[in-house]
Amino acid sequence: MSKQKRDAFSGLLNWLENGDDALSDQMQDTLSDDERAANVPLKKASAKKRKKKNADARRKKNENETAASWTDRWWYKLLAAALCVSLIALLLFAALRLPKFGGAETLIDSDLTRFYVEHTKVETGAMNIVTGIILDYRGFDTLGESHVLFIALCGVLLLLSIYGEKDEKLRLLADARDRNFEPKNDLILQCAARILTPIVFVFGVYIILNGHLSPGGGFSGGAVLGAGLILYQNAFGYKKIQRFFTYKTFRAVSVCALLFYSLAKGYHFFTGANHLESGIGTGTPGDILSGGLLLPLNIAVGCVVACTMYGLYTMFRKGEF
């Protein structure tokens, strides 16, 4: 890790340890708290750093003061209230003009809808038309969604990860901060998790594998799986989950799944973007092994989403898998 990043990180920790009064009291009365934070002596920072930090705090205070004088004006509050009310009115007006749910003259009767309803089952072999549409006709959108999720995770990894950190002190500090907040071996949580985790995992896998037959699909199943992983990690800690899910697993699974999806979809885009042709036949609609590429794509999306959910959580919690 670069020195710059380490400096930024330790500066952040310093700030958290010393100047956190501003945020601790539920952010009310920010001005006085900020003043208090500026007056708290910074223990570990060097004199130079302290000088710079004090200057920063003073600047922040000044900004806050100008902001306070701004927000204290009566017309500011009036304008804010007026803006809020007009936005609510606009939204309500728009909601009133929506077609009635389940009405006869709604969008249900458009050409596109009729096409999808008539052709999806035959062309893609999916009993669940929604999955057929989002992974086949509109597969490119879903590809973009998965990539957006992955890119968001990459940003979080760049900012918060301490993986491969050489500085032992930083690791110990992160560990101590983590242990400070998370209770080890919480009995109620562990008992609940012992019963719930298998059910959650099986339900998630069921949603993914059955995505082309019943409601659900890659994204919902992946989210359920990710939530199950988070529950397991919360109850039993890092040691237990590292037996089957480490940074290496995460990297391999999410990259392979995204690569497979991109290759399948890129091939499809290259050959005319009509709808997803594959060597695999559509099979009989209703079988578990039907729907051509839909099942593998569902599995790929599910893997990416589950890994992303869990990765986001661990990054926010400690910065390490």
Added chain:
Amino acid sequence: MEILNVILLLFIIACSIAVALNKNLLSSVIIFMAQGLAVSVVWMLLQSPDLAITEAAVGAGVSSILLFAALKKIDAIRKKEEKAHEQTKA
């Protein structure tokens, strides 16, 4: 069914107002969680079970857990004893 719909929608509106007006960040997140659950039931009543599953997992589960983790990172959640200890020290 109509009554259940109305009750749920009123609950969602009340929750969203409470989230905005609550001074305590922790209870705000918990109310947000309750609102996510109610929204997922509404999706179910609107006959879209796939959205209901996603909303229950993401809206009520993962996003609020991420908010909790963020609150922890900025030290907005603290143990009661710790706070009391600090107050006596100050």
